[in-house]
Amino acid sequence: MLIGMLAARKNPKRRATRLRDPERTRERLLQAASREIYRSGFQSASIDTILASAGVTKGALYYHFENKEALGYAVVEEVISADVRGTWVRPLRSVKDPINALIGIVQRLSVRPEDVCGGCQLNNLAQEMSPLDAGFRKRLETIFDAWREATASVLRQGQIHGSVRRDVETTDAAGLL
Amino acid sequence: MLIGMLAARKNPKRRATRLRDPERTRERLLQAASREIYRSGFQSASIDTILASAGVTKGALYYHFENKEALGYAVVEEVISADVRGTWVRPLRSVKDPINALIGIVQRLSVRPEDVCGGCQLNNLAQEMSPLDAGFRKRLETIFDAWREATASVLRQGQIHGSVRRDVETTDAAGLL
C-alpha cells in the first residue's frame, strides 16, 4: 500500500486548475442535474447519470449537496431562476413597446428548441413536483411570481406610453401561462 | 408446509361473480394505472401502487399485459383516447355554433378539476414521454390528430353556416394547444 501510494504519485504540476476546482465542480453538477431533470423529470432523474454527465463521482456530489432534494432545490434556485431571468426578466427592463417585445421573445424561443423548454422547464417541474413537495412548490412559485411581476411591470409601462389598453393585466399575464 | 397449505384454505363459496371476471380485472387495472400515471407520470408510476389501487396482484397484471410499457400503451389507447373522444370529439359532432360549443366544453372542464387534467393528461404524458419513447409518441400523436381533425371539422362546418370567418383554422386549432 505504501508502495502503491508512492507509485500512484502523479506529476503534481499543472492540472491543478482542473483538479481541485470546487466551484467548477459544483457548477458542472448543477448543469448536468438540470439537463437530466429536464429530460426525465426530477423523480426519475438518476444520480448516476448526472454524475457520469458531470464527470464526477458520488463523493463530489454529496460533498456539495446534502441529498438529491437539495440538488433539485439548487437547480431551481440557481439554474432555472437564472435562465428565466436571462430570457424573460432582463430583456423586459426598460423597453417601450411591451407587446412586440414579448412576441419577439416567444419567436426567439421557437427558433431554438433547446431554449424552448428551458423556459418550459419551469412549467414541467411545477407540474411534476408542486403537488408532491412543498419545497419545490415554494421555490417555483417564487420564480413564477418574479416572471409575472416583470411582465406586469412592462405592461404597466406600456399603459403609460399608451400602447397597451387599460385593463387588468397583472392577473391576465398569469392567466396566459 | 402441507399442513399450512391445508390450514390456509378459505371459505370458497360466493364472490364467484366477483372473482374470475377477466374483463373487469383488466378494466380495473387500466383505470388504476391511468390514475397513477396522471398523478406521478409514467416513469414514476409504481406498479405496486397500481395493483393496490386496482385490488389485484402481479399475476393478474402480467397475465393481461406483457410489461409496464404495454400497460402504458393500453392506457393511452383505451382510457385516454376514450376520454378525449367523450369530452371533445363526440360533443362536437353535428353542432351548429362551434365557437360556443368549444367555450362550453372548456367551461365545463374548468368546473370539474378532475376532468381538467383528464384532458391535460394527454398533454402531460406527451411532455414526459414523447421525447423518450417512440411508441408513446406515436399513440399520443394519433389521439392529438383525431382531436385536431374534430375541431377542424366543426370549424369548417361553422364556416359553411357563416359563424366562422374564412381563415386557416386547422393549423390554427393545433397552434392553440
Added chain:
DNA sequence: ATTAGCATACATACCAGTCTGTATGTTAGA
C-alpha cells in the same frame, strides 16, 4: 380434466445514500 385466470414467493437490477480512504490545499509552529 384441462386450462384460463389469478395469487404468492422469489430473482434480479437499480437507486439514493453512506462509509472509508486519499490526494490536495492551508496554516501554524519551530
Added chain:
DNA sequence: TCTAACATACAGACTGGTATGTATGCTAAT
C-alpha cells in the same frame, strides 16, 4: 522556511431498500 497538522475536495466500494419482472402453484370454470 520547512513541515506537521488539519481542513477541504473528491473517489469508489458498499448497503439497504425498492422497483420491475418471473416462476410456480392453486382454483374456478368449462
